[in-house]
Amino acid sequence: LLFSVESSLFWWSAEKNEQLLQFWETYILIMETLEGNQIHVIKPVLPKLNSLYELAISGDKGSWLFHPSWHVCIYRRMFESENKTLTKEGILHFLELYETKHLPNSLGFSEFVIGPLMDALSESSLYSRTPGQSIGACPPLGMRLQKFLATYLALLPEEEKGSFLLKFIQKMTSRHWCAVPILFLSMALASIPACKVLGAEGLHALRDVLQCTMITHQILLRGAAQCYLLQTTMHLTDVEKVSFPEVSSFLLSLRPEESLRRDTLLWTELCSWLQVNDRCFRKSVTSDFERQETSSLCQYVHSLVGEYFNTPASERENCFMPDWFEAKLVSTMILLAADVEQMKNKYSGKSNIEWIELEAFLNPLLDVLMKLGSNAYIPTLKTDKSLQLLLKLLQTRWLKCSHTQDDEVLFFIWKSLVTPVESILEFVLRRLTTNELSTIDASVSACNLRAIALTQPKPSCFRHRGREYRSRRMQSCYLMMSVAMQRAGLLKVLEPKVKEQIRKVASMASLAAVCEIMHGKLEAHLESLPSLNALKKFISFSEFNEVLKKPSYIEEKTSLCEETTSQGWGKIVARYVHDQWICLCFVLNSCATLAQGYDETSVMSLSTVERAKEILQSALEALSILPSDQVLPVFDCMKILVPKLLDSSEALCIEAFDLAWKIISSLSNTQLIFWTNLKAFAQFIFDTKVLAVAASAKGQA
Structure with missing residues (x-):
């Protein structure tokens, strides 16, 4: 009797005696050879x-004569070998099978792929390129x-x-994976021809890969894998089974600085995918998409913005800072919806875009920002949320490579958000001069005027505001500077309680932000202001x-709002020192000598060289205590100081x-901060003044 069902692990038939004998002789030979472990x-x-496969498949019925688990045993023996070359040969052989042979479907093989095969694929050394392959080329295993x-x-x-792919993706979250295998598994997923097989559960699994598996991976490899996983989502998701909230939650797992940036082809591809499938996404329980003239995406973003600013009465005076996740979500979806609308208008041939939808998205934010300076009774939660959203929208400028003037969406956003800047300045002034600051997060965020610095673009549309507008803005900055210095000066003589330290951090953050705003924008008649x-x-x-x-345990217990102030205190101190150096860099750039204008009895009576030496020594100390992503202002100060000291303090400069x-x-493995730091380093090492002094010294020698 001939059994062809997979449940039959072993059978014999006189009619198939020769075929069965040949199969088992070959099988035993292979297994015995594998015991040698020599490639x-x-x-x-x-x-x-x-x-062995030819003998195991019935040619006339296209089914298995032998249970596939016998073949699996061979591959498992190869995968478990200590010889990685043998492991790689076994993997490549199994992958090539499906290119050369039409094998019957088997549940056992699917389980084998999800289990032992993926375990074997987790070894990074298997993905090495062959001799002669160029850098950047996909290794043989990746292509297979x-x-x-x-x-x-x-x-x-x-x-x-769908079930197979879901298990495949879930396997990518169920164990420790290095960056290289995840990259090539993601690339393989993205290469699957488009088909609608993944639902909400698949989207959640992909998000888990991004948020959990890849969290510690090397940045460039992680960024590439993120791109492939987003393409996987667009190719394989059944949009009728997922809603906009589920899609947006997944998109928030992609880091803009590493993958999903607005000036990339991937962003354009995502916009096109959202536009094509706009009316196909599953309606969420809370959605109410009834307006046919407005796209489903725009209606979702409208509701998202409304929910964002809808603050429950019980939480309005919550002294803790809102989670930045919400602001990032809202800002990302606003930009996506605006770009999708722009794409739609261009396809329809419209030349004059009215930006009705984008204006509607921004109006709730502008309403709050315009009232910040004059209305002291806006709920704290709403003010914090509005400033968070403002900052997230404006940070897009940092992630753009192309010229801002060519970006009509950002151009419209900046033109809208530049209006409430003075209201924000007045709001921050009020928080500095009153006792409204209660937590580190709230103080630093509220007084982070770098958001205002970001509203200083150079497109021609802002030039009509003229000198009067710029001078008024500078005057506001000077007032902010005076108040911040006053607060910081008073706090030096007070007992260092937690609240006083919070205000001190806020004052220094404000000073640093004002210095950044004024850097390079000083006019001659303003430089002599008191x-x-x-x-x-x-x-x-x-x-x-x-x-x-650092706040003591007793100090923290005095107030619920201060309960967590000591958490991350090292980061707060590092930012405080970083802000000090931003201010010092501004002073060094804006005056010829630090001793200028002071009497001989003051500490400033030190000679310029002696003072510069003292500051450079402090700079070396700062470099040893600051994290690598906050050393740029120290490098900028060193660029100014080193040329003055090369002659007199050569050892210190070296x-x-x-x-x-x-x-x-x-920082070779930290690309996000490596290049900016390297640029600053090169600027002060190869500064023309430094090279001139060095050349002069060499000539004298």
């Missing part, structure tokens, strides 16, 4: 695996994996495809690298060069 002995035997996954999925019955002279004196008398006392290079060389 030069095993490799000549591997072709017999092909004949792409072909295999597409072929294998195509052979599966329609009802099994507030600028006061800033020079304030910074000159300040203690460099001043740190803040020490500065060495320490700076150690920081740069330690």
Whole structure:
């Protein structure tokens, strides 16, 4: 009797005696050879695996004569070998099978792929390129994996495809994975021809890969994998089974600085996907898309913005900072919806875009921002949320490579958001001069005027505001500077309680932000203002690298709002020191000498060289205590100081060069901050003044 069902593990038939005998002899030979664990002995035997498959499949019925688990045992033996070359040969042989042979469907093989095969694929060394392959070329295993996954999925019955892919993706979250295997698995998923097989559960699994598996991966590899997983989502998701909230939640797992940035082809591809499938997405329980003239995406974003600013009465005076996740979600979806609308208008041939939808998205934010300066009774939660959303929208400028003037969406956003800047300045002034600051997060966020600095673009549309507008803005900054210095000066003599430290951090953050705003924008008639002279004196008398006392347990217990203030205190102190150096850099750039304008009895009576030496020594100390992503203002100060000291303090300058290079060389795996730090390092190392002094010294020698 001939059994062809998979449940039959072993059988015998007199009619098939020769075929069965040949199968088992070949099988035993292969297994015995694998015991040797030597690749030069095993490799000549591997072709017999092909004949083993020919013997195991019934040619007339296209079904298995032998249970596939017998073949699985061979591959598992190869995968578990200590010899990685043998493991790689076994993987490549299995992947190639589906290119050369039409194998019957088997549940056992699907389980094998999800289990032992994926476990074996987790070894990074298997993905090495062959000799002669150029840098950036896909290694052989990566290419085989792409072909295999597409072929294998195509052979599966329609009802099994979704289940298989879901388990495949979930496997990518169920164990520790290095960056290289995840990259090539993601690439293989993205290469699968478009088909609607993943639902909400698949989207959640992909998000888990992004948020959990890849969290510690090397940045460039992680960014590439994110791109492939987004393409996987667009190719394989059944949009009728997912809603906009589920899609937006997934998109928030993609990091703009690493993958999903507005000036990329991937962003354009995503906009096109959203536009084509606009009316196909599953309606969420809370949605009410009834307006046929408005796209479903725009209606979702309208509701999202409304929910964002809808603050329950019980939470309005919550002293803790809202989660930044919401602001990032709303800003991302606003930009996506605006770009989709722009794409739609261009396809329809419209030349004059009215930006009705984008204006509607921004109106709730503008309403709150315009009232910040005059209305002291706006709920704290709403003010914090409005500033968070403002900052997230404006940070898009940092992630754009193309010229802002060419970006009509950002152009319209900036033109809208530049109006409430003075209201925000007045709001921050009020928070500095009153006792409204209660937590570190709230103070730093509320006083983070870098948001205002971001509203200083250079498109021609802002030039009509003229000198009067710019001067008024500068006057507001000077007033902010005076208040911040006053608060910081008073706090030096007070007992260092938690609340006082919070206000001190806020005051220094405000000073640093104002200095960033005014950097390079000073006009001749403004440089002699008392507030600028006061800033020079304030910074000159300040203690460099001043740190803040960590809140004690007793201090934290005094108020519920201060319950978590000591969490992350090191980051707060680092930011405080970083802000000090931003202010010092501004002073060094805006005045010829720190001693200018002070009497001989003051500490500023030190000679310029002596003072510069003291500051450079403090800079070296700062480099040793600041995290690598906050050393840029120190480098900028060193660029100013080193040329003055090369003649008199050459050893100190060399020490500065060495320490700076150690920081740069330690950042080779941190690309997001490596290039900006390297640029700042190169600017002060190869500064023309430094090279001139060095050339002069060499000539004298």
